[in-house]
Amino acid sequence: METGYLRELRQSFSSGRTRDAAWRKSQLRAILRLLDENENQIFQALQRDLGKHPIEVYRDEIGVVKKSVTYALSCIDKWMAPKKNQLPLLFFPSRAEVRPEPLGIILIFVSWNFPITLALDPLVGAISAGNTVVIKPSELSPETSAFLARTIPAYLDRKAIKVIEGGTDIAENLLQQKWDKIFFTGSARVARIVMAAAVTHLTPVTLELGGKCPAIVDSLSATLDLKVAAKRLAAGKWGACCGQACIAIDYILVEQKFSSALIELLKKSVKRFYGENVKNLKNLSTIVNKHHFNRLRNLMEDPAVAASIVYGGEVDEENMIIQPTILLDPPLDAEIMQEEIFGPLLPIITLDNIKDSIEFINSRPKPLALYAFTKDDAFKKQIVAETSSGSLTFNDTVIQFVCDDLPFGGVGLSGFGRYHGKYSFDAFSHEKAVLHRSFYLELEARHPPWNDFKLRFLRFAYMFDYWGLILLYMGLKR
């Protein structure tokens, strides 16, 4: 593959047009038009790729990106403006500011599970910040990949924003080029490859990875609370791409004495939301491909794991469907409790005391999201202070994703860097420090040759002891 496309992108960038506020806004509006005018095509593509229901598609993909674009359009002038900074009096007369500037050419690697959101949401940030972009959609969501390759050049500036489709070999080739930033959403395994490739050109990266996102469920007494909690837990596990989401609940931690009540409530929610018979399930995405289907089926095949299934476990291989499955206390050393599940299997781990959940979570890699259902304020404070995760949400699931004022990103093995809202703009900007000085009021004490007076001057100056400086000048201070 030649690097003609890179040459074109560099030319577009050096022409300066992507820095123009007008260009950025026009591209953002074009994304809105793209989504509005192709809603049905998007529904179709995601139905074919992942069996997603249109409501899921709107809620998790189209609606999310539209919200991000609208927010960016309303804030972009503010974001682009240089930020004036305060200076100590000693620097008078001077002016300091931080000026955001685009990094240049951005490479965005998209994951297959939210192939519209994870392509266009970072794109919104990259465009807002004034960059040129290459989007590499996942080959595991081929319909959506083709859709993006078709429509993006039709709506956006094709010399500045490109879509390059393909598999591993294309990705490897892309990684050999020189990028000014790489934004990667995917697994930790591939992230290591991406980061290692970024070393050659010292390219900064943002890695949006995953992990086993736990949900702590405290014993709730009020019936209404229980019902709502169960619905939110079910939605947080199976509602977004059938558990194939980086912030889907991976497993639940609950006190032993409350576990059966919880399981009953979850079963009710599952039956109501999705149906009972594996051949007749509704509102549930399919498993993306054979490889993941087999992977998930294998997780259940471990005899000790199979024995812990208390609901579900049925699969429909022809239609790539796995029934929402609940497991009670599978062995902690089984694979299902060691690797990120990324599917519709929900282990419930019981503890003697819900407070033990903190130690349980802390003995494992830091997750992208942590959920806690509790009304105990002291326990909430403890969870905030003593656990670490990309994000922490109390009494709900997944919804933190749509709050534009909250940074979205991981920590530890769940990744680094962040985006959403202004953080998207920042992720693709270099914050350049600028100090303006004038020729007036030169402080001779700065320059050699050094002597005692100059040293004393600098002592006072560094303590911002202006009074001391005045006295020194007047000869009244030694």
Add this chain to the structure above:
Amino acid sequence: MRSAYINKEREIEIEKEIEREKEKETEREMDNDSKFDGESARVMMKELRETYSTGKTKSYEWRICQLNNLLKIAEFHEPEILQALHSDISKPEFESFVHEIWLIKTSCKLAIKELKRWMKPEKVGTTLVTFPSSAEIVAEPFGVVLIISAWNYPFLLSLDPVIGAIAAGNTVVLKPSEVSPATSSLLAKYIGEYMDSSAVKVVEGAIPETSVLLEQKWDKILYTGNSKVGRIVLAAAAKHLTPVVLELGGKSPIIVDSDIDLKIAARRIISGKWGCNNGQACISPDYIITTKDFAPKLVDSLKLQLLKFYGEEPLKSDDLSRVVNSNHFNRLIKLLDDDKVSGKIVHGGQRDIVNLKIAPAILLDVPEDSLIMNEEIFGPLLAIVTVDRLEESFNIINSRPKPLAAYLFTNNKKLKEKFVGDVSAGGLLINDTTLHLTVPTLPFGGVGESGMGGYHGKFSFDTFSHKKAVMYRSYLGDASERYPPYTTRKLRFLKAVMNGSFLDIFRAILGWP
């Protein structure tokens, strides 16, 4: 106040110490049983992780106590620090006071003063989509961080990041540069004495020790140095997906216009170049771009001011650092002796091999393909490139890797605007040099080849913190529209909420078209 200058006898003593240190270093390298090996690293990491998991480093009290102790090192041991810096690089005392000790004191005092505020969670707004809810961003430490420091400002570049790491509540390992062995030992000694040794450690050594450190799993690494080793650090970090801050360097250019106060400009250029460790600083002006017409005037002014600063025999001046070691000395001589720049040296360049000193040198009209224009000089040589029109300077700068700093001397408003808009560098400074490093409200870091990430002031606290998003929801106001079974009505409601339209929400609830 103590005497300003170290006497000659002491100088000879120090030189002998340097020689002895060099011999010991060679012995250490030849000795296959490295004192700090894989096993020592594992034991150390285990201790640090255990300390971190007790939660003590997260407490405000611990952080303040450590910061105060760090401040004591700078306050109570000035003579020893000056001695070490003089031994390592013959740094003039005044530079040591101003650029190292006082910058650390200021940085420490700022952290102590602001820490409570920095640690407070930041409340953020929430929108209709997540109503009702409240949210905040909570700063938490990463855990165990590694700071690899450089030899040119060995005190500053070691402790400034440590201040940030501790303020953010982390445990820290500091690896000072072996090329500044006296400061490295000093840091090991005083950090051991003053700081909580279960949480803040110094590992001394060279390549073997650094390699062992890089094999460990860190929660964050901050590296100051050159881009070659920066790549090695980044590659090691990739294995554990460790986030990294790289403070590198580059060729920091100065564009000099003709319509300026030449005397002040010359003095500021000299201070920024030779007054900062004799050009061995990451933000030292590396080369000048000016017009062919103006160059002779600029050179004359620089020569005049250099004479005032350093006298007739700059090789004998105590106000200039020496070149740090013979490797760099030979490297710089090669730049001066390059065929392509023969005849271009218009001032200085005298050398003293014994004392590793090179007199401030100016080279005029250097070709762009000369050695000196193709590596970061990092020494007392200042190259001047001339152009017909000053506007050409932007192309020259933009065709090269992005530097850590870029400078412009001018009174022309349009030129200033073009400079700020078009030149990409870590930081820009107009009508002065290097000062922006001392402004705590400005982030200090590079872009492209000059690095990634930044620190100083609150940016230090931020760089060593994970900003965790925390959202609080209640059980009230649960919209059934979120859940299956999915219907057209739910889709309409969803669209209305996500588009933020109250009218549409109203209509959707009532079932109106």
